[in-house]
Amino acid sequence: MSLSPSSSDPDRSADAPILDIRALRKSYGTVEVLKGIDLKVARQELVFIIGPSGSGKSTFLRCMNRLEEPSDGSIFVDGIDLLHPKTDINAMRQRIGMVFQSFNLYPHMTALGNVTLALRKVLGKSASEADAIGLAALERVGLAEKARAYPGQLSGGQQQRVAIARAIALEPKVMLFDEPTSALDPELAGSVLAVMRDLARDGMTMVVVSHEMRFARDAAHRVVFMEAGVVVEQGPPEQLFGPDAHPRVRAFLAEIAH
Secondary structure, eight states: OOOOOOTTOOOOSTTSOSEEEEEEEEEETTEEEEEEEEEEEOTTOEEEEEOOTTSSHHHHHHHTTTSSOOSEEEEEETTEETTOTTSOHHHHHTTEEEEOSSOOOOTTSOHHHHHHHHHHHTSOOOHHHHHHHHHHHHHHTTOGGGTTOOGGGSOHHHHHHHHHHHHHTTOOSEEEEESTTTTSOHHHHHHHHHHHHHHHHTTOEEEEEOSOHHHHHHHOSEEEEEETTEEEEEEOHHHHTSTTSOHHHHHHHHHHHO
16 A cells, blocks of 8 residues: 655554544535534544534545545545555555445345455465454454344344444444444444444544434534534534534434424
């Protein structure tokens, strides 16, 4: 992988942010969706991004691993310039795990097969080594006993946990979650949130876009409120969920409470 260091690289010390986003913009034609966003994420931090539909949250998240190409700005992951033309984006995506709203599992492959596919095809692991890593990842999400089951034999919550196992098997530096529970009923969502809480407890750096406000209040280190492509307010949960939050934040939380 080409690290492509440049004179503008942030300090790569242990105190430096693992994710450093500066003046990020994204436009589709004449429509500007992201309007110059700055965000630094510390190692082992869980950052929760909230805001109304259409505020640019998912676009922002997808720019963080270049599933969407930013129009302007910079993104550094562990000191590496993600937007540098010589940066190996496929290698970088191994450092930036992503879990989507839809599970994106291959229906003809077992849970273990889905988890080990990238280990074998991308990292070149032997079948036995990939299986050992895959089983350990499934164990972390509480699904070791479902290793030989196919996605059609699993509940939605179990499928999403397999998707999380697939991401963490690559040992990413950062995990991105885009509405990971929105396709699940509350009971099944709870099992996914429990896994995410465990990952946070183990020190995984996470950026989460979600409407699970109770989880944000309980587990997040910091909450970021976005609207109309800008960050309106950010701070610890007690600030954004408290009486002194920005009026727009309070209005949004009141709206979704009904």
